[in-house]
Amino acid sequence: MSLTPGEYAAVAARAELLVSGEEVERALDRMADEIGGDLATSDPLVLCVMTGAVIVAGRLLPRLAFQLQLGYIHATRYRGATRGGDLAWLHRPSAAIKGRHILLLDDILDEGLTLEAAADACREDEAASVRCAVLVEKERARSSTLRPDYVGIRTPDRYLFGYGLDYRNYFRNAAGIYAVADEDIG
Numbered sequence: 001m002s003l004t005p006g007e008y009a010a011v012a013a014r015a016e017l018l019v020s021g022e023e024v025e026r027a028l029d030r031m032a033d034e035i036g037g038d039l040a041t042s043d044p045l046v047l048c049v050m051t052g053a054v055i056v057a058g059r060l061l062p063r064l065a066f067q068l069q070l071g072y073i074h075a076t077r078y079r080g081a082t083r084g085g086d087l088a089w090l091h092r093p094s095a096a097i098k099g100r101h102i103l104l105l106d107d108i109l110d111e112g113l114t115l116e117a118a119a120d121a122c123r124e125d126e127a128a129s130v131r132c133a134v135l136v137e138k139e140r141a142r143s144s145t146l147r148p149d150y151v152g153i154r155t156p157d158r159y160l161f162g163y164g165l166d167y168r169n170y171f172r173n174a175a176g177i178y179a180v181a182d183e184d185i186g
Contacts (some may be wrong), residue, residue: 003170010168011173014181019153021175024135024163025059027152031133032063034150035103038131040066047093049118050074052107055164055172056135060105071096073104073118087117097125107164108136109151114142119146125127135163136177151179159185 003011019027046064048057049073061070074090102122104114115132122130133150140157155177160173161167171178 002043003168004057008170011184012171014184015038015161016177016181017176018155018158018160018179019110019177021163024153027135028056028063031135031150031152032060034131035060035131036066037070038149039078039101039103042071042129043067043181044103045069045071045096045100045119046103046105047122048072049104049106050091051076052166053105053135053162055106057105059163060133068103073121075114075118087114092121092125093157094121094125097122097127099126102127104130104132106132106134108138108160109134109142109146109148110138110140112142112146114146115140116144116146136160136165155179 018022046061046068048054048070071093073092076090078089104115104118109115110153119130119132131149132146134148135152137148137151137154137159139154159167160177160179161171162177164172165177166172167180
């Protein structure tokens with residue numbers, strides 16, 4: 001569903017800023033330090049979970065001052081909706097994973113099902129190790145047992161957008177983490 005310019009402006013006006021851009025950048029600095037401490041000597045393959053993690057990858061990778069390779073994995077449950085459905089694989093780089101130390105980089109840990117499936121796929125493809133980094137982790141109960149190794153920010157369980165997180169495929173470019181107003185979720 002596309003938003004009209006008026007709908008877009010109304011959603012933006014009703015949204016609540018939870019985490020400023022400056023706070024997000026500090027969280028990325030901290031994540032980079034933690035990741036570097038663990039992976040700097042392992043020549044990791046960083047897999048950006050598309051599409052949400054593209055902003056996170058663009059902001060985090062220049063902070064990682066060590067040898068790494070970049071790839072991507074594309075699995076989705078949302079397809080522009082506000083509720084997740086069945087997982088669909090759009091790109092799974094199986095051959096590149098075998099024997100590699102993998103860092104899965106995602107925008108958010110919500111239910112955790114997509115990231116858990118990606119981590120399981122890396123293990124099935126015989127990765128030497130798999131670690132997960134998320135910019136945002138929602139404080140909520142989950143059916144997934146996956147816990148990320150690196151978390152930038154923890155937020156309440158609300159529908160969020162900004163820094164890669166989207167609302168109906170919009171607002172990924174917002175310079176902060178915003179909560180969508182209840183009346184805009186549906």
